[in-house]
Amino acid sequence: MHSPKENTSKRLKDVEISVPIVYGTIAFYLGRRASESQSHKWTVYVRGAKNEDLGPVIKRVIFQLHPSFNNPTRVVESPPFELSECGWGEFEFAISLFFQPDVCDKQLDLYHHLKLYPEDESGLQSTKKPVVIESYDEIVFPDPSESFFARVQTHPAVIVPQMPTSSSENINEKKKGDTKDHQLSQWFMNFSEADELLKLAEAQQQVQAHMHKLKRQLCLMDGLRQISRPSSTDE
Template identity: 75%
Template structure:
């Protein structure tokens, strides 16, 4: 099941070293969510499902060009419920028996944005439609599509992401020329 979120608008961090590009926006489509599998005969009372929570590009692109780390806050009953993922893929796998809300905090590289993005996702282990017994072959997938929009990026940020497959980069305003990358 896919959910469509709102466009998240962020103003990139300005460190004074690179000029800002007025009237320019860079957009990154993202998907965050969970996929869970029932363990079938291997299931026990307190360990019935294996699941993964993730943040990635909308078509599975690597987001490390903008994302520095992702912090997943699990239910307090987990050992070490605050999990930090500092490299792609930005995902975490666990197993358990209950559904709960997962807080997802996305931290960006310094030249991208100095604010973190806080998202929330409800882990679902059981299918919405109740047509018979659970299957070990059919996962429960719940994800949300969002777009992160960065306004007035620095030239350095623009040059770094202009050819990235996930970035939706506009044409530059007339009269604005940037040096070639590298």
């Protein structure tokens, strides 16, 4: 979870605004159209967790490609914050987020590894099913500006606390949302807070099970050492 420092004159104390985001890549194998230098077409992007418009929060995104690309520093000034290219190799992106002036004056740098080939290397690559790698994160803005809060308090991509002045009408307006249709949306992964908590719980259970296993192994080793140790007898 990232917390960029916000710097404005009029701020709401003890208030936090959270913006769930997803960043990742989708790579399609070109099949018969593939060449030695262009085997895949891929798209790298930053999106809302449910593909909402991030324009009210993010001003622009800079994608840093591999130096072998022409003009490897790509700037996207408006949503959707994405770009597509063709290539043959995997590499790591640097993704820099720049926020609206009343949101934050510091950029946020993310990193993502482009993956072209599926985990199962035994099967043939498919031109119909892409390789999708995505990461979920939440950007937290403490003590937000009044203008930022007012602009996003009903926006579906933003988690804001319910203030005493909020009306039920505004809350209902948020349900309408500003979700964008996208040609790749069928491949996007579904992220939610409940899913993330479930993953954390499963990871904790796995760690605990592994610790118990190690303890049993240590106890067994100690027992074997006790058995194999020669007993001392009085002469």
